[in-house]
Amino acid sequence: MFEAPRARIDRRAVAAALLDSPDASIVDIIDNLLDKGVVLDGEIVLGLAEIDLVYLRLSVLLVAAGRVLTSKP
């Protein structure tokens, strides 16, 4: 069976390029604001793409937000 060659991704190069880019600060901002900070015991509401409102417990939010952000071009 024919299998198309998969491009190998140099993860370190990708990480280095991202962290060295002029937008590197967004990495810190996402890390700090979505994964750090005081977490109160409560539900939060996030508007995503100005369309959906997602009600999630905080712990679940972190995973969801990460996926949403990384899926954008």
Place this chain on the structure above:
Amino acid sequence: MLYVYALADRVGDISDLKGVRGESLVLLHVADLVVVAGEMDGTPALSAATLHAQDALIRTLHARAAALLPMQFGTTQPGEGDLVRLLERRDDLGSKLEKVCGCDQMTVRVLAATQQERGTMMPERQDAQAPNDGDELPGTRYLAARRRGAAAAPPLLQGIAEAAATLSRDVRIEPAQLGGVAGTIYHLIERGRADEYRRVIERAAAAVSGVRVVISGPSPPYAFA
């Protein structure tokens, strides 16, 4: 509803500052804490612009307070009473404020270079597809390799982190779960010592073959909130 930005020991005048939606900010006094919040009808959309705006506000507040704990993005409460009840149940916030008083956060992302290190940190796909040894399924071996990798990560990070021990009031080390980045080190250091910190960390990283670091900061103490 209240959108909560940060907790502080005390903050001066903030009448010149606006929230992420341009709303006026309010200071609420709860026991020994000061809460910085904004009144909103709904919550702000999750976007790069909103994240930048909130981070900029937190940095300004951090500069005006001796001790500040940023809230996680998206933190809301229906009203002041709900917020007060919630905060009154948290007996850890005072000690956290004491710890971050007069301090900045520095962040070090550690990039490991060699194949050996990459294999230890994050096994490549072919590891999982290698022939079976004994009764272990490929998936079992893959997860076991990842577990070993996670266990092996700290010494590399620990060594770099310890280089700044004399400058550090606290440290938090997070081994990475993604390839390329071996992990992230967060240090809490006295304000005004960022340049000294950078020199120490860069010297420590240069002594380790195949490792590179990306240092950012100073920033508010998000990782210690």
